[in-house]
Amino acid sequence: MSNVVVVGTQWGDEGKGKIVDLLTENADLVVRFQGGNNAGHTLVVGEKTFILHLIPSGILHPGKVCLIGNGVVLDPEVFCRELDALAARGVDVGPERIVISPKTHVIMPYHKVLDKLREEKRTGEKIGTTGRGIGPCYEDKAARVGVRAGDFRSKNLLRAKIEHALAEKNALFTHFFGGQALKVDDVLDEVLESGRRLVGHLGDVSERIAETAAAGRSILFEGAQGTHLDIDHGTYPFVTSSNTVAGNVAAGAGCSPGMLGRILGIVKAYTTRVGSGPFPTELFDTVGEHLQQQGGEFGATTGRKRRCGWLDLPLLRESIRLNGVTEIVLTKLDVLSGLERIRICTGYALDGRELRYPPQGEGLLAEVQPIYDDVPGWSEDISTATTWDDLPDAATAYIRRLEQELKVPVTILSVGPDRRQTIQRPA
Structure with missing residues (x-):
């Protein structure tokens, strides 16, 4: 390989x-x-x-x-x-x-505090951050004040970096957010043990x-x-x-x-999204509920219920272009079983124009109308399928349609969560 x-x-x-x-x-x-x-x-x-x-x-x-x-x-x-x-x-x-x-940059306790305070204070639509300090850690990396994994080899260096970071962070916590300042030694004590294991x-x-x-x-x-x-x-x-x-x-x-x-571009056989943001093919009906329940669409990190919708080809075309995808792995195909009709979003309508790719500009994706093509569904349970020939005709037709639209072969199919519930197909 x-x-x-x-x-x-x-x-x-x-x-x-x-x-x-x-x-x-x-x-x-x-x-x-x-x-x-x-x-x-x-x-x-x-x-x-x-x-x-x-x-x-x-x-x-x-x-x-x-x-x-x-x-x-x-x-x-x-x-x-x-x-x-x-x-x-x-x-x-x-x-x-x-x-x-x-x-590797390290997420510190003050990153998580800042992440949560910002999301709580945000007016209007929330970003949907997990509150785990990811963004603030990347911010410190770009600002050249971050703590890196190698810094845990020196307690003095680590303490100096925490002290430097808190000089600014505490001003935000107290004056902007109205919260409590963090103490340098408290933060240091909180990370020392896990940091020691990290060094190994x-x-x-x-x-x-x-x-x-x-x-x-x-x-x-x-x-x-x-x-x-x-x-x-x-x-x-x-x-x-x-x-x-x-x-x-x-x-x-x-x-x-x-x-x-x-x-390898991993493509779910339908579309999901966690948190806020535009989602042109989102479903709010019984089909959306079917996808959510059959697919077990709850976030592995947060447990949040995932928003569900039909497969969106404009999004996938953009992904293939950006990543140079050479093969597609189609996952959760089994979740579509039991649907009489399956819709595929083949393009968007925006201001009287038809788009094959997402519009470039903040907020524009929320304004598009999906253009759908309907294809037959299937009733068979495919979770025990082990070869291409085990799949119903409607399922293989769905896959071939995706290949035709995206110009990339589907070489691996997942029909269930277990590693054995996988069909490998030559490119």
């Missing part, structure tokens, strides 16, 4: 975790290159369900090495909780299996990637969230705080763009 990049093509929650878990069998390294614990990957292995927020999904395969790159923002407390939860279930999470770049996993991620590539072994790059949550290319301002597109692998993992091989 050549190097593979796994990216979400919608607003996240496309089922990337299962696909990374599936592909890890043929990879030597699994690398997380952006985002924080505002993303959650749910994996079902036999009778066991695992929910991971920071540690790459490949950790469930014995002997595989998982790297956390410099483009990630890492909450040390959450990281330690994940380590302990996995270890309690018999998963090896030693430092030889999980390596963190010293350049530090290593040169960029070097490990280069050595693996030079030896001709395979690397799997795992993204979080989805293309339309990208800070630059998503539905701004209702986006995440990092670049989620495939091009960010090089910057977020510390490798050459020439290392990127297959770009």
Whole structure:
């Protein structure tokens, strides 16, 4: 297997975790290159369900090495909780299996306080932040005042950085938000223990990637969230705080763009979104309820109910263009079973024009009207299908229609949450 990049093509929650878990069998390294614990990957292995927020999904395969790159923002407390939860279930999470770049920025307690205060104070429509401090941590990174994982090697350096950060943060907490100031020593004490454990996993991620590539072994790059949550290319301002597109692998993992091989775009067979923001194909009827219930559409990180709607091809065309998607992985196809009619959004209408791609401009996506094409549904339960020929004709016709519209082959189909409920199809 050549190097593979796994990216979400919608607003996240496309089922990337299962696909990374599936592909890890043929990879030597699994690398997380952006985002924080505002993303959650749910994996079902036999009778066991695992929910991971920071540690790459490949950790469930014995002997595989998982790297956390410099483009990630890492909450040390959450990281330690994940380590302990996995270890309690018999998963090896030693430092030889999980390596963190010293350049990875760390989410501090004051980042989470600021995140929540801002969302509470925001008037009008909320952004829908998870309140986990992701955005404020990336802000400090850009402002060059961030705390990095390698800083935990020196208590004096760490304390000095916290003191510097709180000089500004406390002014916001007290004067702007009317809250309480944080004490330097309290913050330091809160992070020292988890930081100590973090240090045990530090290593040169960029070097490990280069050595693996030079030896001709395979690397799997795992993204979080989805293309339309990208800070630059998503539905701004209702986006995440990092670049989620495939091009960010090089910057977020510390490798050459020439290392990127297959770009797998994960496409849910319908569309979901968590939190606020425009959603042209959103459903508010019994069909939307069907998708929500049958798909178990609750956020792995927040537990929030996901908004559900029909598949949106303009969004996917944009994702394919931005990421250079070479193959599509279609997930949750089984959720569409039982629908007599399935609608596909083939374009948008805006100001008397028909658009094949999302309009470029803040707020414009909220003004479009979806243009639908209806195709037959199917009643058969496809969750036990193991080959292409096991699928009903209406399901295969749906997939071929997507390939025709998007000009990219569908090579993997997911028909259930378990890693065994997968159909592999040659490109």
